[in-house]
Amino acid sequence: MPIVTTNELLIKAREGNYAVAAFNTNNLEYTQAIVQAASELHAPVIVAATEYELHYMGGYAFVAMVKAIARDVKIPIAIHLDHGPSYEEVIRCLRYGMTSVMYDGSLLPLEQNIANTRKIVEAAHACGVTVEGEIGVIGQAADAHEGEGAAIDADLVGLADPDECVQFVQETKVDSFAAAIGNAHGLYKRKPELHFELLDEIYGRTNTPLVLHGGTGIPTEDVQKAITKGVAKINFSTVMRKGVIEALRASLDANPNELNYMKLLAPATQRMVDIAKEHIIMCMSEGKA
Numbered sequence: 001m002p003i004v005t006t007n008e009l010l011i012k013a014r015e016g017n018y019a020v021a022a023f024n025t026n027n028l029e030y031t032q033a034i035v036q037a038a039s040e041l042h043a044p045v046i047v048a049a050t051e052y053e054l055h056y057m058g059g060y061a062f063v064a065m066v067k068a069i070a071r072d073v074k075i076p077i078a079i080h081l082d083h084g085p086s087y088e089e090v091i092r093c094l095r096y097g098m099t100s101v102m103y104d105g106s107l108l109p110l111e112q113n114i115a116n117t118r119k120i121v122e123a124a125h126a127c128g129v130t131v132e133g134e135i136g137v138i139g140q141a142a143d144a145h146e147g148e149g150a151a152i153d154a155d156l157v158g159l160a161d162p163d164e165c166v167q168f169v170q171e172t173k174v175d176s177f178a179a180a181i182g183n184a185h186g187l188y189k190r191k192p193e194l195h196f197e198l199l200d201e202i203y204g205r206t207n208t209p210l211v212l213h214g215g216t217g218i219p220t221e222d223v224q225k226a227i228t229k230g231v232a233k234i235n236f237s238t239v240m241r242k243g244v245i246e247a248l249r250a251s252l253d254a255n256p257n258e259l260n261y262m263k264l265l266a267p268a269t270q271r272m273v274d275i276a277k278e279h280i281i282m283c284m285s286e287g288k289a
């Protein structure tokens with residue numbers, strides 16, 4: 001079934017007042033679980049990978065895998081680069097055949113972020129690929145492997161400035177963008193406080209679909225409120241990783257003598273299906289394919 005650009009999905013999501021869930025994948029089982037969950041709920045979905053995840057899977061293998069799995073279902077799927085770190089990496093991803101790329105220049109001075117993003121938008125749009133930008137720094141909350149010591153409070157993360165967002169969108173022509181509104185990646189130490197007035201102002205002034213990163217652990221009511229205010233794509237990564245690792249550990253512990261690899265993986269894959277479904281429902285995209 002159709003492999004589409006992210007923005008084809010996001011435009012419909014804005015019209016229908018829901019968001020499209022984007023899940024990062026690490027391998028075959030992850031991808032099967034994401035696509036199965038979305039297909040069973042008849043929801044559009046975005047399968048994403050960071051540079052690090054692409055390095056693990058191989059860029060061509062990632063794209064070929066998603067396309068092959070998509071053949072068996074009837075939902076629209078976008079193949080997305082998450083947090084592209086450079087012009088070069090984005091160009092490689094265009095060559096791999098992705099339909100959607102993110103360029104994250106949020107750590108750069110605004111003018112440099114704009115210049116780089118604009119160059120990427122020109123190249124991607126020439127290939128019919130849509131682009132997500134980032135403005136304001138979406139930091140890292142505590143991650144499972146880093147422990148509390150490495151945690152940064154979401155409050156300390158730099159919030160996006162609405163004037164800069166307007167300038168960013170006008171000068172880069174990005175299709176969507178991630179704006180820091182109190183969200184963070186990883187596991188939140190405490191309930192994240194999303195700045196809804198800021199979200200209202202940013203969407204009101206840019207009229208461009210917004211992407212919420214760090215979806216793991218944001219309460220459902222806040223996710224859904226953010227959707228009504230312009231968020232059209234929500235990224236989930238940590239929640240899947242945590243779930244699959246816990247399920248895999250339990251499966252290995254429960255079956256110490258099992259030599260059938262597929263049987264050992266099956267409960268972990270099923271856990272990912274369940275988690276993906278839960279978050280698709282949270283995004284209100286069930287039945288929207």
Ligand SMILES: [Zn+2]
Nearest residue numbers: 185213214235
């Ligand atoms: Zn992110």
